[in-house]
Amino acid sequence: MxxxxxxxxxxxxxxxxxxxxxxxxxxxxxxxxxxxxxxxxxxxxxxxxxxxxxxxxxxxxxxxxxxxxxxxxxxxxxxxxxxxxVLEPAWTTDWITPAGRAALAAAGISPPGRAPGRTGPVPLRLVPTRRAVRCPLCGSDDAVVGSEFGSTACKALYRCLACLEPFEHLKEI
Structure with missing residues (x-):
């Protein structure tokens, strides 16, 4: 060998x-x-x-x-x-594999959408970020944010307006 x-x-x-x-x-x-x-x-x-x-x-x-x-x-x-x-390039939720996204959904966590493309400074927003979320329980995209922070800083808490269940969404970074 x-x-x-x-x-x-x-x-x-x-x-x-x-x-x-x-x-x-x-x-x-x-x-x-x-x-x-x-x-x-x-x-x-x-x-x-x-x-x-x-x-x-x-x-x-x-x-x-x-x-x-x-x-x-x-x-x-x-x-x-x-x-x-390794700090560069910075991690992005776009690096989550398809298997990882499926595992998140199976665990009741809404997987992130595409990360926002940015050049230059990150703008300061004083209102919750509008995200394209889908309820991992019923599949509805009719949801409202309950809190910008879920069980960890990288997740937001939502409530589905179709099935009324709460769920976490992994934030796009």
């Missing part, structure tokens, strides 16, 4: 281990589904290095994601494993 093939198989094993890690705030999503796990590679010293991008600056789940990745990589036989935080 060539060194390149061994390296590729080792990276595949590392990807498999890292791909099992779930988001601590959205446990129905793996870090791959969420689009947070950006890369797996080797450091100059031979360590396995996972690269992750935070969903937003100051995300409180980053330390848990890092610890969970290191634990899974070590459990898969990578004694020297590290996590590198």
């Amino acid at each position: 060539t060194a390149a093939l061994r390296r590729d198989r080792t990276l595949d094993r590392a990807w498999d281990a890292a791909s099992a890690v779930v988001d601590p705030e959205l446990p129905m999503l793996t870090l791959v589904d969420l689009g947070v796990l950006r890369d797996i590679g080797f450091g100059d010293d031979g360590a396995v290095v996972a690269a992750i991008t935070p969903t937003y600056s100051g995300c409180p789940a980053m330390a848990t994601m890092r610890d969970d990745l290191v634990r899974e990589l070590r459990a898969a036989g990578f004694a020297d494993a590290r996590v590198r935080v």
Whole structure:
């Protein structure tokens, strides 16, 4: 077996281990589904290095994601494993995979629509953002915002006017 093939198989094993890690705030999503796990590679010293991008600056789940990745990589036989935080390009909800969007809906969370394209400063709005939401329970798009913040800062709370049930919506970023 060539060194390149061994390296590729080792990276595949590392990807498999890292791909099992779930988001601590959205446990129905793996870090791959969420689009947070950006890369797996080797450091100059031979360590396995996972690269992750935070969903937003100051995300409180980053330390848990890092610890969970290191634990899974070590459990898969990578004694020297590290996590590198990559800030550019900034994460966007557009990176959530189709499987991730389906998992959100199955868990009763309305998946995000397309992220707003921005150039320049982010405008300050003093009213709730108008979003295209769909009730994950009945499929209606007739919903009203109840709170801009749900169980986490990245979710908003809505109420469906068709089935009258409350639901969370993952905000577009």
